[in-house]
Amino acid sequence: MFAKLTNFFVRYIQRYMPDPYLFAILLTLLVVALDFWLVPQTTLSGVINAWYQGVWGSQNIFTFALQMTLILVCGTTLAQAPLIQKGLERLAAIPQNQVQAAVMCFLAGAIGSLLNWGLGLVIGTILAKEIAKRLEQMDFGYVVAAAYMGFITWTSGFSSSIVLANADPTSSLNIIYKLTKQTVGIENDILTAYNIVPVVVTLVLFPFMLKWIAPRDIKPINRSALFNAETAVTAEPVAQPAQPKTFASVLENAWILNLILVVAGFYEFFGPLHGAVTINTMILLFTLLGLLLHWTPIRYVRAFCESAKASGSLLLQYPLYGGIMALMAYQPAKGIDPLQTVLASELVKAATVHTLPFLNYIGSCIITMFVPSGGGHWAVQGPVSIQAALALGQTSPAYLGKISMSVAFGEGVFNMIQPFWALPILALAGLTIRDIMGYCVMALLFGFTIFGAALLIF
Template identity: 35%
Template sequence: MLASLGAFFTKIVRKYLPDAFVFAIGLTVLTFILGIIINHQTPMQMLNHWGGGLWNLLTFSMQVSLTLVTGFILAHTAPVQKILKGAASRVTTPSGAIMAAALIASIASWLSWGFGLIVGALIARELAKNVKGVHYPLLVAAAYSGFVVWHAGLSASASLAVATPGHFLEETMGIIPVTETMFALPNLVALILIVVTLPFLFKMMMPKDPNDIMEFNPEEAAAAEVVTETTAIGESTPAQALENSRIGSFVLGLMMIVYLVYYFTQNGGLTALNLNVINLAFFALGILFVKSPKEYVDMAVAAGKNVANIIIQYPLYAGIMGMMVGSGLAATMTGWLVSIANVHTLPVFGFLSAGLVNLFVPSGGGQWAVQGPIMVPAAQQLGVDVAKVVQTVAWGDAWTNMIQPFWAIPLLGIAGLSIRDIMGYCAVTLIWTGIIISAVYMIF
């Protein structure tokens, strides 16, 4: 039954799922039209709201781009690669490989969404090389499914955004520390249940017929390897010697580490986490682990191709936010939400609605920018803990990434597969994790 359901989702995606940028355009047009019809704005008024909001997320766009770039680089450094190869060498059976991929990718995604995506692809490749008879699409799907926990982790866009002074809803909701969102009890319970059960879920989906097993093909995935260039010692000029020396990267990394230690000691430890701090930590580790500044730059260039699609979409999300707030559409939708929700159902309703919105706004930060102005006033009017609503929206955003291919692009590029190879298995993940998250937030 689950295999049939996965095949159904795959068939739908193949027919009807356009590029994520097209989704952003469609949502822009839809918001424009709704503002005219529902809130009686003129087309020029809506256009003015849109244009005025286009650049309101530039800081956040840079933060998110750095998250992916620094996570990509750190995952490709020699120490992290050594850990991945060591972990893969301990696995000897196909079922062990499947379970290990899901577990390792989940942990890495909890640390950082960008790191998790890259580590998931790399550990899947290493496991496929070492273990014969493992179904490679299922292995990669297990690694990508670990990504479902990212918005409950340390790089959670919504949780970190509302914990960062100056965020766009600060005047409405104030600052909410991460102890009330990502480290709150309901979030931790849902997180642990998913991380523990996901490997067993994928073990049960392993194909029984050997003819259905598609093993890893090293030749097809060779193009995804990251290659860094260094200048031969005998040909080095003084400038090239500096570029290829570890001294510069070590000094910079050491400065970052010292600052981070000072920052945490002066600001209450982990409660002071925000997106800037996460990015600096990954930047520091990555620059310390590489052989030279030039190697770091080469890796950044390789990471850049995974960032372009994100960069061009964020202005559209900012424009959507501008239209929703400027036209009063957000307030109108909040009124609808309050009329059909109550203090007990709003968190779960927020989770489900965020999952739906994520199909059209495949971006954690972009989605919070669109949905935050709706959910926060609704929570305040109903007397619901705003921090809980922030986290359920975060879970909903991560949840339907399992059937939204946008975030799978960098992982699939490294793995050498297409979204059609893994979508059916990820749909099963969607069902299972949806049950867990809904149940946890109904109980709590």
């Protein structure tokens, strides 16, 4: 069964999976078609104007797009800090076989993802490369797949785009606030039993799964390709002959400048901001940690610029999701329900208060294959989900928080077979999607069961 599932998903990706940017375009056209079909009095000029307002006009999500890009870049920059690199080197000396290596890389990725999804995305793979330098008998694709499996927890953590949007009334993606004038804090989404329990179960159960699916025929590691390729992520500059000190070089290595920024930033975070969890405070926190651990300005600059290379796809796609969001809310005339309300009404017909979160979860799993970004995903599905909850008379922050987390769970689980976020770690590891996909299918099956059951039980 495992071999058949592996082959099926490999064939699907190789034949039918275009770049996610093209998915965003296709989804835009689909929403336009649904507007003409389900929303009376829809006009071509009205649709085009609504789309323009969402992409470049008054309803754009440019601020949110930059915020999510900074979350990724700051997290990846932090993973390159010398202190973290040294810690990973010490951890890499512990595993004695490939199962231990896989479990360690999974836990590193999972815990890192709970703190910052950019950090969690790469730290497990960096650890896998360090282990590969020391451990001869291991299937590198299997261990890197385990590291990527840790990413399944990111939507349950402190940098989840949906969670951060819910807590910020000024966010363009705080759909709950737009519809109800309420904010949903972390006590109503990530600090709940239906979120904490499946995360703990995942951390406990996945190591057993990794032992079960460990390959018996170990493929040799191509060390020359792995450690000499230009795909390695490093903050260390190439060694250069000693140069005389200049005013510029002194400033570039003036650690006191980093320290001044760090002290001022932490004063603000723990003082006036009271440690509040919002998108901006998370960016602030991980920027400060990066400045502190890289120590000198030039080291941080180099690491940040290297990390920013992975953000191009986000900057390209997010504006299109803003357009989709505007098309979902398009009203040709007063008194006519927009598409998001029409779809929500249909969803409510098949749902109860108890089953609505699970039905949203199923829908989220499907949408993730087309919209592999948590923020963009929420822009598409969020309005329908919240409208459906309101139609059932549910307006409490606790219930709306659960609805939003049901969407987040689907995003995290189906990222296991959506290659969009796997591409950066594959480039870092020098692998292809074929090398990890079969293992990730098993992570999908286990994760789907764990998180779906939590929505129904709690």
